[in-house]
Amino acid sequence: MPREQALTARKQRNAALIETMLLAAIADGSVSQREIQTLLRRVIERPEFEGTSAQELNALVETSAQRLSEATDLQEVLASLRSRLPDHKNRMLAFGLAAAVAFADQRATKLELGLLKTIQAALGISEDEVAQIIDIIEKGGSLSEALGEPLERLYAEVMVLVSAADGQLKEAEARALVESLAADPVFQEVSPERAQGFVGEAVAALATEGLPRRLQVLAHGLTTHKQRVKAYRLATKIAHASGKASPAEQRLLELLQATFGLADDEVARLDKGSGA
Known part of the structure; x- marks a missing residue:
């Protein structure tokens, strides 16, 4: 894969990860400061975003938020996420990041839990994988524990x-x-x-x-x-x-x-x- 294509795929993947987190943040109609802090902290700790400047990250969040605000069909959004996250590891990561945001206030709301179930089904995350990810998040651990490379x-x-x-x-x-x-x-x-x-x-x-x-x-x-x-x-x-x-x-x-x-x-x- 030429370098330009690889960089494009990286940008698309990272945008999809941000959008999944934002979906969780706005699921109940309000975004808490803790959710925003969790979003930024989780992004910073992930190697997928290594080398991304604060300015680039802000632009990515703004672009993703704009895209979601203009979306009229959740299924279309989920289909777009699937196309930009073709491998299972990145889909697990997307779900984990979304779950981290949903549980940022210690307890996810019914709307947030419902959205997580929808994301789980759309991205093909198993119940065992969900349980492992949620357990790590509740313990304050790193998602790397659940996403170890085969x-x-x-x-x-x-x-x-x-x-x-x-x-x-x-x-x-x-x-x-x-x-x-x-x-x-x-x-x-x-x-x-x-x-x-x-x-x-x-x-x-x-x-x-x-x-x-x-x-x-x-x-x-x-x-x-x-x-x-x-x-x-x-x-x-x-x-x-x-x-x-x-x-x-x-x-x-x-x-x-x-x-x-x-x-x-x-x-x-x-x-x-x-x-x-």
Whole structure:
């Protein structure tokens, strides 16, 4: 996905997230100061809005509020949210942000609860997911606890980062990536469509957020030594798919080693096992 398209998708996603929060805020006909404070706090803590200036955020809120004020059909609004939030994680995030606003005054009104049920149905959020999100909100926790990245998604991203390290995806690398997704036991429960979605999301995230931020996400998501070794093994398999890692790919592997805290002798064994 070209950078311009990725940035456009990011803007559309963030606008949809803001609109969902505003829907919850105006559900009972009034917006409390606490709801506004909650909206801003939740936005600031989310990585999706990282790099958004206060001026840009104000403009986004004003534009979203204007769009909602001009809407005449709630179902059309919900359909628009679905189109701008195509993946389930972002839909869960939208519901969580809306719920955080609705419960900002400690107790949601009947109108707010009714709207949350409508949003839940429109975005396909399960009852178990709703219960988990509400529990975290009531405890004052972060939505990240309910929106943890699937391990398969993170493993796929590691391979994408290596594939894109030198600015081009070689045929051997593409073949190794596809073969890993198809054959590796860690992806056995992942459908081809979902695997392709993981790859697309990783490419878009790299384009919009940059490598340093994505390495942070990997470090936070892959927390055990076993997971990090697995991720590095997949990365080195891609890097050496065409025989020898390029200088850019080798630098990326070194960054992954530092990010994951892997010892030199351990990395040497993994590199040797990949045919380096």
